[in-house]
Amino acid sequence: MLSRHLIDLDDLSLSDLHSILQLAHEIRERPGDYFGACQNKILATLFYEPSTRTQMSFQTAMLRLGGQTIGFDNPLNSSVAKGENLKDTIKIVSGYADIIAVRNPQEGFAKAASLYSNCPIINAGDGGHLHPTQTLTDLTTLMEVKGDLHGLTIGMCGDLKNGRTVHSLIKTMCHFRSKFVLISTPELTVPQYIKDIMDASGCPYTELTTLEEAMPLLDVLYMTRIQRERFSSPEEYERQKNVYVLDKRKMALGRKELKVLHPLPRVDEIEPEVDDDRRAIYFDQAIYGMYARMSLIIHMLDEKNHYPVQFGKSYRAKCQNPRCVTQQERYLPSTFTDCGDMLICDYCDGRTLI
Structure with missing residues (x-):
């Protein structure tokens, strides 16, 4: 993997992608062989938006691998309802869990979470951006x-x-x-x-x-x-x-x-x-999604696959996308990738004229 986190499938090399797909096939063919692959590991599912398949398939995937799950499916049942910011939530939860799957309506939320997490982050959907x-x-x-x-x-x-x-x-x-x-x-x-x-x-x-x-x-x-x-x-x-x-x-x-x-x-x-x-x-x-997520979890918990997440340059400019995570989490560093006469936001891929 090119990143310790999975924010975008671009974070995987084609070799990694093929390996994950092949392992998903093998798990589907012989699921009993993989029970215990994540024994003593904990997955946190932090879902700020409603979900059935994604959240439950993550939870089922971890349980079928012999691991355990924690988390929330309604931010009103967490300290987020009291005003806790992204940074504090992720710092705390990443101290409890070995891997986190996060869904949020703010675009770029998962990548922002990767800045503060002590364990791998999986993007389980960030607004209308990526899944x-x-x-x-x-x-x-x-x-x-x-x-x-x-x-x-x-x-x-x-x-x-x-x-x-x-x-x-x-x-x-x-x-x-x-x-x-x-x-x-x-x-x-x-x-x-x-x-x-x-x-x-x-x-x-x-x-x-x-x-x-x-x-x-x-x-x-x-x-x-x-x-x-x-x-x-x-x-x-x-x-x-x-x-x-x-x-x-x-x-x-x-x-x-x-x-x-x-x-x-x-x-x-x-x-x-x-x-x-x-x-x-x-x-x-x-159903295939459960096997895909079982395979992904195994890959991401393999420490040899961990590398730092990449960010571009810091600018004083602010992303103009109203749904970008930087609009609410204002302490986040403003980082962009140069693209001619535009800056592309590292979090949400929004474009801002220089």
């Missing part, structure tokens, strides 16, 4: 059902602007010569920094506005919900929420080998009638 362990889930699923990650045409549908699962998956699949079909309204297209990554990687992408146009083109369809919690107003959410609904009629337009994934939870973007289609594998996907 690397969901991407490990997605890759594990695709390896199990497709057998190879290279050269797939992947359709991304829904809220591509705020969809952290989409951002993480595109960034990683650019390493595997993927082609992307981006299906969204103009208001919810992927951020420019994600398009820049696709361009730099030489991965072609097409932007479409209907599922009907996209279905015949795809090896994989990655559906996402329109996320109510990411919108600034209820009216804006209402305008977008039912634009994309996958049903049997649209499924009939897809290839026989198509696989439909969804990070879940779904709301109304996939009709229940699709569940019986053998190409719909989103429930299996959630």
Whole structure:
């Protein structure tokens, strides 16, 4: 690993990534062989946002490895409700646990936590920014059902602007010569920094506005919900929420080998009638996520994989992203990476003109 923490899948080399995917496969095949791999180890799950699959799969993964779990799933039940800042929470909890999985609505929260933690941090989702362990889930699923990650045409549908699962998956699949079909309204297209990554990687992408146009083109369809919690107003959410609904009629337009994934939870973007289609594998996907996280935990608790997390240069400038962790945790050092006439925030990838 290139970092002792997993903030972004870019923190893994391709060799590390392949090793984690291979181990996930082996754990799935022979789960009993790995019970006790994390005996006497403690995982803390600090979830400042609601979660079912991510939190419970982390907890189940640790328990199946013979370890134990602590943490909270509601910050109102912790000292955060009393005004405790990120730094103090992480310093204390990292003294109790051997590894921490953290989810927070502030973008860049996990990377900020890595500054103060005495144990490895796993980003379990930071706002609309990144969700690397969901991407490990997605890759594990695709390896199990497709057998190879290279050269797939992947359709991304829904809220591509705020969809952290989409951002993480595109960034990683650019390493595997993927082609992307981006299906969204103009208001919810992927951020420019994600398009820049696709361009730099030489991965072609097409932007479409209907599922009907996209279905015949795809090896994989990655559906996402329109996320109510990411919108600034209820009216804006209402305008977008039912634009994309996958049903049997649209499924009939897809290839026989198509696989439909969804990070879940779904709301109304996939009709229940699709569940019986053998190409719909989103429930299996959630189970594969447990094996992916078991593998990741084993890797991250191996001390030979630990290296310092990397930050750019300090500037007096402040990130302009209103959802960046630096907007609330104002003691954090302002660090950026130079990119021409812009500075890219180390925490949230937000861009600020110099």
